[in-house]
Amino acid sequence: MSYWFSWFVSNMLPFITAGVFFGGLADRVYRWWRSPRASVSLVVPPEPRSVGRTLGEIVTEIVTFRRVFKGSRSLWVVSWLFHLSIFVFVVGHFRLFMDFSWLWDLLRLTPEQVDLLALVGGGASGMAFMLGLLALFVRRLRMPVRSISVPSDYFLLLLLLAIAVSGNYMRFLMHVDVAEYRAFFTNLFQLRFGAPVNNVMFTLHFFLVQLFLIYFPFSKLVHIIGGALTLKWTYR
Amino acid sequence: MSTEADTRTEDLVELFEERVKGPIETYLDVCVHCGLCADACHAYVGTGDVDQIPSARAQELEKVYKRYFTRLGRVAPWLVGAKELNEEVLDRLQKMAYQCTLCRRCALYCPFGIDNASMVSAIRGLLADAGRVPAPLWEHTNNAYELGNTLAISDKVFLDRIEWFEEELQDEVDDDEATIPLDREGARVLFVPTPIQIMRFPSVIISAAKIFYAVGEDWTMSTRRFDGTNFGLFSGEEERRDEMAQRLVDEVERLGARVLVLSECGHSYWAMKVAAESWLGKPLSFEVKNIVEVIAEYISEGRLKLDPSVNKDVVTYHDPCNLSRKGGLIEEPRVCLETATESFVEMTPSGEHAWCCGGGGGVITIPEYDEVRLASGQPKADQIRESGAEVVATACDNCKLQIINLAEHYGLDVSVVGVVDLVAQALILHQDKK
Numbered sequence: 172m173s174y175w176f177s178w179f180v181s182n183m184l185p186f187i188t189a190g191v192f193f194g195g196l197a198d199r200v201y202r203w204w205r206s207p208r209a210s211v212s213l214v215v216p217p218e219p220r221s222v223g224r225t226l227g228e229i230v231t232e233i234v235t236f237r238r239v240f241k242g243s244r245s246l247w248v249v250s251w252l253f254h255l256s257i258f259v260f261v262v263g264h265f266r267l268f269m270d271f272s273w274l275w276d277l278l279r280l281t282p283e284q285v286d287l288l289a290l291v292g293g294g295a296s297g298m299a300f301m302l303g304l305l306a307l308f309v310r311r312l313r314m315p316v317r318s319i320s321v322p323s324d325y326f327l328l329l330l331l332l333a334i335a336v337s338g339n340y341m342r343f344l345m346h347v348d349v350a351e352y353r354a355f356f357t358n359l360f361q362l363r364f365g366a367p368v369n370n371v372m373f374t375l376h377f378f379l380v381q382l383f384l385i386y387f388p389f390s391k392l393v394h395i396i397g398g399a400l401t402l403k404w405t406y407r
Numbered sequence: 408m409s410t411e412a413d414t415r416t417e418d419l420v421e422l423f424e425e426r427v428k429g430p431i432e433t434y435l436d437v438c439v440h441c442g443l444c445a446d447a448c449h450a451y452v453g454t455g456d457v458d459q460i461p462s463a464r465a466q467e468l469e470k471v472y473k474r475y476f477t478r479l480g481r482v483a484p485w486l487v488g489a490k491e492l493n494e495e496v497l498d499r500l501q502k503m504a505y506q507c508t509l510c511r512r513c514a515l516y517c518p519f520g521i522d523n524a525s526m527v528s529a530i531r532g533l534l535a536d537a538g539r540v541p542a543p544l545w546e547h548t549n550n551a552y553e554l555g556n557t558l559a560i561s562d563k564v565f566l567d568r569i570e571w572f573e574e575e576l577q578d579e580v581d582d583d584e585a586t587i588p589l590d591r592e593g594a595r596v597l598f599v600p601t602p603i604q605i606m607r608f609p610s611v612i613i614s615a616a617k618i619f620y621a622v623g624e625d626w627t628m629s630t631r632r633f634d635g636t637n638f639g640l641f642s643g644e645e646e647r648r649d650e651m652a653q654r655l656v657d658e659v660e661r662l663g664a665r666v667l668v669l670s671e672c673g674h675s676y677w678a679m680k681v682a683a684e685s686w687l688g689k690p691l692s693f694e695v696k697n698i699v700e701v702i703a704e705y706i707s708e709g710r711l712k713l714d715p716s717v718n719k720d721v722v723t724y725h726d727p728c729n730l731s732r733k734g735g736l737i738e739e740p741r742v743c744l745e746t747a748t749e750s751f752v753e754m755t756p757s758g759e760h761a762w763c764c765g766g767g768g769g770v771i772t773i774p775e776y777d778e779v780r781l782a783s784g785q786p787k788a789d790q791i792r793e794s795g796a797e798v799v800a801t802a803c804d805n806c807k808l809q810i811i812n813l814a815e816h817y818g819l820d821v822s823v824v825g826v827v828d829l830v831a832q833a834l835i836l837h838q839d840k841k
């Protein structure tokens with residue numbers, strides 16, 4: 172992998188990525204918010220619900236995937252674990268950005284225990300993520316889901332799979348020097364250019380993640396915000 | 408150089424943009440193509456046709472939308488699967504839009520609550536603009552628009568029928584003074600039936616009259632407006648849809664009634680109760696109720712004496728989508744049936760999750776779609792069979808017609824009856840004369 176490519180991925184691309192991701196999402200949300208109100212109530216069934224109850228319904232839905240559970244038990248198992256794993260490893264990645272020694276002191280964990288937590292947590296979530304993607308990919312290749320799929324659906328699954336594989340490779344097969352990554356990201360968040368992390372797999376992983384984030388606002392992934400809005404319309 | 412066809416497409420596209428603005432854009436963005444809507448839709452489950460999957464309909468709409476309203480869709484349609492609005496696409500959209508019953512069951516099972524019915528309504532609007540409403544449906548709509556009711560019932564025929572109903576009523580309640588009031592100004596309730604009831608299910612009207620008689624309701628019917636249906640809604644033609652709603656509003660106001668009571672008809676209730684204010688752009692000055700709702704009120708208030716032993720057969724209730732899932736009337740018909748019958752059983756699922764019977768949305772008026780309609784009714788037929796019921800009670804004409812068809816097609820040994828009829832049969836009127 173050329174040094175120039177790593178340098179580009181680590182220093183320049185993140186600004187493009189952040190711009191497109193946040194700007195694109197903001198534009199999308201703005202467009203949704205400004206859309207003319209539905210001409211007829213979309214609430215099913217049309218009973219008046221309080222703000223509190225609607226909020227409760229939406230939060231319950233997001234946390235438990237209740238509607239998916241009702242529709243298909245097997246899809247619920249895959250989908251819920253898949254999404255849960257995302258939550259776990261996203262939270263886990265924060266360890267690469269900042270120091271949590273205050274938390275470990277509070278929980279009275281030794282550095283070895285923290286590393287073990289990271290291995291198990293990161294490993295389990297990484298595996299669940301990867302296996303979930305494989306299961307979803309197989310599901311999408313079968314009827315009837317295949318008939319309502321578009322190339323973008325497959326592209327996203329494959330992109331995420333590559334991210335999962337590269338991430339799991341780092342988690343299981345490489346030594347992770349947290350301090351080195353923390354230094355790199357701290358530098359980045361301070362909007363400074365610096366030497367990229369000298370790791371091909373990391374550069375690949377980081378590149379794929381950014382590709383994902385750039386594609387994000389133009390794809391169905393916007394459901395993470397849009398879905399809550401449409402749920403709100405159906406509950407209230 | 409643009410041809411006539413090009414100009415027509417341009418006009419259609421312009422009208423199209425208006426319809427898709429708003430929630431529909433969001434729905435198209437949010438749909439993740441998960442396919443949970445497929446197993447929730449009776450049309451897909453019954454026919455196995457992937458074109459019936461709600462997401463498939465939405466995506467068809469999306470492809471046309473992309474072609475004219477997105478940058479990539481305009482310059483590189485092949486890349487994003489954008490489609491031009493040509494005859495082939497219009498054919499496909501027509502099939503998809505008019506075979507959907509607008510039941511909204513998919514919206515309950517979609518993780519994001521995406522309302523496919525509003526997308527199908529937008530497609531119907533587009534098709535109406537393109538002159539593509541299926542002919543039989545359009546005929547009903549025009550009858551109603553030009554002549555005041557879908558079956559072109561003349562005033563004379565109406566009056567004859569009402570006279571006959573009144574005689575039946577008088578026999579039933581053993582009182583020569585009992586009437587079906589017409590055009591009474593200042594009556595509290597204006598009761599509006601449907602042409603199908605006038606011509607084919609008159610018992611519903613007679614039963615309602617009997618119940619009004621029993622509680623001494625201050626009510627009337629109208630000789631001008633005896634069609635509560637709204638085929639403008641079914642055809643997707645907004646001008647006719649709004650006009651039909653407005654006519655009912657005008658009549659209620661003309662007679663000075665305080666409550667518009669719609670008969671056993673699903674969509675007429677939803678149209679006036681949930682949708683009319685948005686369509687007409689102003690609040691209604693009167694209440695809108697369904698006859699089943701009103702009867703449940705009478706029962707709760709203790710104004711009706713019922714003898715459930717008159718209705719001994721095992722009865723189950725089919726929830727019309729427009730009344731329950733879309734209208735919110737889930738408890739009311741059950742209050743009626745549990746008091747009026749001895750042996751009531753629920754189907755599973757029921758209430759807001761009930762399976763659509765497959766007869767709504769206007770599909771029952773289109774003979775070309777009969778095969779699809781009957782196949783779509785399979786989940787419902789299975790439910791009915793599983794319930795072990797001998798009688799299926801429901802509160803919607805189209806549901807009744809459909810379930811009668813389903814019973815024949817699937818060999819179900821059930822009779823179909825209106826909730827109002829069961830209540831009227833169980834009515835104890837003159838206790839001293841009993």
